[in-house]
Amino acid sequence: MAKKQVKEIVEELLRDFLAENGYELYNVEFIKEGRDWFLRVYVDKLQNKDESWISTEDCEKVSRFLSEKLDETDPIPQNYYLEVSSPGLDRALLKEEHYIRFTGEHVEVKLYEPVDGRKRIEGILEGLKDETVLVTDEQNKTWKLPLRQIAKTKLAVVF
Structure with missing residues (x-):
């Protein structure tokens, strides 16, 4: 499956959930490392929401939701590892x-x-x-x- 398609699928699955919970989708990567595929989803708190950074608990909440939605719809044919994290302190500026x-x-x-x-x-x-x-x-x-x-x-x- 094309990486762009995967990104669009993840954006669609998460759009409402992230908005309702005060998060934003920072970036999505679907990459192959060795023999394994990784779906990496980077989330952050909405800008101006408050002064705090996204927490481990926030990432876990997003991960559980997304994992459930991906299991229900099964849009990605190959096996992959799902990782949800913050963009990090040294985050790339992408947009x-x-x-x-x-x-x-x-x-x-x-x-x-x-x-x-x-x-x-x-x-x-x-x-x-x-x-x-x-x-x-x-x-x-x-x-x-x-x-x-x-x-x-x-x-x-x-x-």
Whole structure:
């Protein structure tokens, strides 16, 4: 089964449940590792819901619901392992909404091609404007990085 189809199935099965419980679907991965398939579902609390992060109990609640729905409908023909978790502290920013939500946070950006000799920029996410990500580094330089040039952006954990 195509990975995109699996993602759409999971989104459909979870849509109402997540909304009713104050969660959001952050990402879905359906990947093969060795001989095994893994359905990884990343959930978070709705932004602005409150200041807390999603808990283990929240993930368990989503996992039980989704597992039951997948067992009932059996939409995925091959065997797989279901994993439900938070996106983590160093979560990837995958959608434009993520860039908006995490404006003001410390990020690490990896680029496909170097910009001014650098393929990695770390700093404060200043926002997203016209499909361009703005990041201010420690030298107070603001980088304007087109989304199409970004290989990966993730929150940077600073100690």
